[in-house]
Amino acid sequence: MQKAVALEMKKVSKYFGELAANRDVDLTVYKGEILAVLGENGCGKTTLMNMIAGIYFPDAGQILVDGHEVVIRSPKDAFRHKIGMIHQHFKLVDLFTAAENVVLGIKGEGAYRKKEIGRRVQELADRYGFHLDPQKKIYEMSVSEKQTVEIIKVLYRGADILILDEPTAVLTPQETEKLFAVLRRMRDDGKSILIITHKLHEVLSVSDRVAVLRKGEHIATVETATTSAEELTEMMVGKKVELNIARPEPKNIRDRLEIRGLSMTNAEGIKVLDDVSFTARSGEILGIAGIAGSGQKELLEAIAGLHHLQEGGITYYNPKKDKPITFYHKTFERVMELANEGMLRYADGRDFTGKDGNGKALSKKTIRAQVEAGEVFFKEDEVINLREKTPLQIRELGVRLSFVPEDRLGMGLVGNMDLVDNMMLRSYRRGHSLFVDRKKPRDLAEKIIHDLEVATPNSHTPVRRLSGGNVQKVLVGREISASPTVLMAAYPVRGLDINSSYTIYNLLTEQKESGVAVIFVGEDLDVLVELCDRILVVCGGRVTGVVDGRHTTKEEIGVLMTAHGQAPDTETKEEVEKHA
Amino acid sequence: MHNVEKKAREPLFHVAKRDRIPLWQSLLIRVVAVLFALLLCTLLAYVLIGPKATPGKFLTQLFEGSFGTERRLWIFGRDTAMLLCLALALTPAFRMRFWNLGADGQALVGALASVYCMFFLGGKLPNGILLLLSLCASILAGAVWALLPAIFKALWGTNESLFTLMMNYIATNLVIFSITKWFYPGKDSMKEMAHGHLPQVYNQHLLVILIVLVLTALMYLYLYRTKHGYEIAVVGESENTARYIGIHVGKVTLRTLILSGAICGLMGFLQVSAFDHSVTAQTIGGLGFTAIMVSWLAKFNPLIMIGTAALISFLDLGGEQISTAFNVNSAIPSIVIGIILFFIIGCEFFINYKIKFRTAPKTKGGAAK
Structure with a gap:
């Protein structure tokens, strides 16, 4: 390389407690290049970049900018050395315009001359090919516009080294392409770009070189042109990995969950779901694609009974025809309700109405005995209305609905509780005893640790001490252990390493094969297209299309993801494609 | 700009969160904190009350309050x-x-x-x-x-x-x-x-x-x-x-x-x-x-x-x-109680965090080149 060195890290280490987030990392960044920093979640990519950007202070090692050793103690120091970072979570003031946000925090002359600032912001945007109106307020902007403001904010402060933390996580394929074009232009202008990512195809398409980190250590830096996805994966994981997802043909498809015209506003009065309708079928994986925050989370939570709905219906088809009714899934009251509706029969075909041959009501004891002996059967599949039911009521109705929420430690699990207590969350109510029974949950915890290979010292470790992948295995394991008929999973592989991700994909596929209706909200379109049988695309709380997972493409889904407010007709589709 | 750069140096110490601490260590920290607190209290009492409140007498009276008589x-x-x-x-x-x-x-x-x-x-x-x-x-x-x-x-x-x-x-x-x-x-x-x-x-x-x-x-x-x-x-x-x-x-x-x-x-x-x-x-x-x-x-x-x-x-x-x-007003006992509680509560910081001091002094400039 004849290029000049912009930044150099020498034997940089950072420890959190006993854990080494980075150990003896050497990294060189040249002027006028795009360097991808690649690694699995938790390998220390972000920590490393945070040390350059002044968020963390290294425990050991040196950082050199333009050949001089520097000490970066704060983001301000970083800017002094012309380093700027664009974080995953935007730090913008919603009520300010783009230009106001850009100059926010800059002291000195001219910081308040609006016109001048607007002009300079526009100039920067034009120079690198951003589309941005400096006078637009942040709250009116799309995610990709907000990101643009963040980038310009850093450029305005004169940064020559730009660090982007997972910039494509919130973008559609089309927006990603635009961003990459801008990044290439900045590179050609002599800037150094560091881009943190764990998506291989992006690394291959945009970077000049790739630095691979694994478990906090720098494995190698290679030229992008001379490497391949397989080689990079092997470096990331430390061993060869099969990157294929099995997708068996669905069998015994039956409607299981029918959503009709669902609408909902959130606490702030914003409409987050707008007339959503779809059907989830048993033996199928239904994917839900969309830009983050398009209503996916609310949709699943609404089905799980966590929200109050404005409109719409949720109907559950319980495949119970000719099967005996049990108290395991039904309460006594529900059994009587079904009896009164004429839904139940005896083995010989007589109606079960809770009365004997002479029309006299049977005693509670007799009914219990009959049900427990398995003498009472469903006549037809049970149709249950889930609208306006609480999670507890849903369970009492005997609906085996499992839900892996997006917020694992904030909703699905309790971080400070150990594995055993987390196993009980779903089942602790069983029985009439005042006391909790920890024996069964302990057995379940041990079983999940064994079956899913959860790395934990023992079953009495608080789950927050586990790594992201293991936390997710515990949660998914618990939800599957309830032998669900509907399994909903929101971003179940977010933050997981490659091996754990494939474990989860396989678990979902297994569930599908055993006849469960699986609903999978994902963000990686490559995975959605490989894993799902059908994909429902949402945009701004509306369904913009349902596509066949076997015959669709990423691009088709990408178009639907941004088809704001309208059904996808051919005209808009072409228009968007022309732009891209 | 370069002047500022030369002046910047590693901070004297920084605080890092502890992952987990063995039980004996956390108990040790607490015991040390109480000992420090008592030491400070006796010194303070000596200064405030006068020579009659020797550390020995002071501590005896502190214990007398609860265990002196049946x-x-x-x-x-x-x-x-x-x-x-x-x-x-x-x-x-x-x-x-x-x-x-x-x-x-x-x-x-x-x-x-x-x-x-x-x-x-x-x-x-x-x-x-x-x-x-x-x-x-x-x-x-x-x-x-x-x-x-x-x-x-x-x-x-x-x-x-x-x-x-x-x-x-x-x-x-x-x-x-x-x-x-x-x-x-x-x-x-x-x-x-x-x-x-x-x-x-x-x-x-x-x-x-x-x-x-x-x-x-x-x-x-x-x-x-x-x-x-x-x-x-x-x-x-x-x-x-x-x-x-x-x-x-x-x-x-x-x-x-x-x-x-x-x-x-x-x-x-x-x-x-x-x-x-x-x-x-x-x-x-x-x-x-x-x-x-x-x-x-x-x-x-x-x-x-x-x-x-x-x-x-x-x-x-x-x-x-x-x-x-010692025939003093109630302010002094309040101070004593305050000091001891301060140490007991304050030592939680050292149980949850550790302080890392700057290690080797650094040579400035691009010496590594």
């Missing part, structure tokens, strides 16, 4: 028990992250309810029935006093700290009103009542101490072994999780606060029937606030609370003893 030992036991009782009352609410700052008021209305029963029915009913009636009245009064803020919190999300705090003042004034209006019209204090005394076992203290110890064990079981206790823990850790698994957060809040208030009411009953036989605005005397600290220091574990309650009582009595023995 009578003092019983008083130490009683004070610990009463404080522990209020701390136990607060604990279920605290584990649910419901900051009940109204233990004082809840115990006071409990005491007041007992006094009402004893004052108006004393002598007309057999003592046993009178006591039972007083007990029920106290528990009910305490529960209602805690339930009011809980209802508002559960239904409208009001701030429970402010609400419970305000209820204390209402309770205080209710007591003053009751005394001047009903018990001794026109006066602001009342005489001891002849009826409704709790039977004595050995002496007036032992029965109360035993009752509180049984309550401690029950509370431990309730919090760690029952479904209710489990629900309290889940609601406290994450309301979202609670909703996700179908726990009715409002219901758990109300139920738990009824329990919390009821135990406060019980404490008020014990105070009146075993010791005071009367009520004043100072009957609880801020113990409800001290109990907050007892509960927190024990990390909401009822068994550890026995220790923390004893520690606080020990410091209180020791402080009093110092002020009598």
